[in-house]
Amino acid sequence: MLDQWRKKLVESQLTPELVEKIDQAVNRRINSAGFDPWGLDPETVKNVVAAMLPVYRNYFRVDSVGAEKIPEGRVLLVSNHGGQIPLDGFIIGMSLIVDAPKPRIVRGMFERWATHLPFVGSFFGKLGQVVGDQRNCLDLLSREEAVLVFPEGVQACGKTVQHRYELLRFGSGFMRLALEAGTPIVPVAVIGCEEAYPSLLNIKPLAKLLSAPYVPITPLFPFLGPLGLIPLPTRISVRFGEPLRFEGDPDAPDTEIELKVERVRAAVQAELSEGLRLRGDRLFTGSGAHAETTIETDPEPSTKEDGQEKEIPVDGKN
Secondary structure (H helix, E strand, C coil), X not given: CHHHHHHHHHHHHCCHHHHHHHHHHHCCCCCCCCCCCCCCCHHHHHHHHHHHHHHHHHXXXXXXXXXXXXXXXXEEXXXXXXXXXXXXXXXXXXXXXXXXXXXXXXXXXXXXXXXHCCCHHHHHHHCCCEXXXXXXXXXXXXXXXXXXXXXXXXXXXXXXXXXXXXXCCCCCHHHHHHHXXXXXXXXXXXXXXXXXXXXXXXXXXXXXXXXXXXXXXXXXXXXXXXXXXXCCCCCCEEEECCCECCCCCCCCCHHHXXXXXXXXXXXXXXXXXXXXXXXXXXXXXXXXXXXXXXXXXXXXXCCEECCEECCCCCCCCC
């Protein structure tokens, strides 16, 4: 019964072209048992993409730009982080399957404690996600995978709305991994997630009591109970920047590594600033991925000027 429902879901939501893109992305490492070395299951990927595609397309109306810049083979995707829950990781992963010209499975790194939650660890594994440690990351890169990291750390998710899009200090671990693996770095900016769950206040004493990184108060949570957990339908944009390549000793002093880290942070900030500029104040309608233009026309355009024929502008420019 459940298998029939999953089949109907995939058939109703995924076009043959999108199914082909998913197969292209996941079938590179599949073994005879139907999984890859990290437990990725192609059928689970299809089911989740089919279930979440309406959310991606119709609820958040995601725009993506620059995915064609991502080089083939091993790559580190370095992104800003925010929004109370890891919504940005989901958006980036979907964009590189659904909208990228060359689809990729994004390998996110999740916290080790998640493996102790019922079904969570195995479910993440079936989606191609792995426990976030150095050895796993190097193994993935050695097999030419795309690995997503958030060097601001989990604390960035708990930023309050007045500090949205303010990048925290980047950790340096990703840079040492990139140098050791000879991996290019692609800066990524996600715009819109931080307004989907706008935190007004972080209750630090309660977070400490619960051993949680933060406990947010949003305009809807906890006042509306479980309904307050539904994110606002902000329009989300993803921007992929130009690849950055670094050389050097992965065991170099911190001061030397930090200079390289700051170059990546500046690149992420540049993509963020451009996306925010394009979107402006239109949280629910504006795109941070593409400039939106309007065509202006004169109701009675003149075709002569000083006795000379004049071309009628069609793009709003003279």
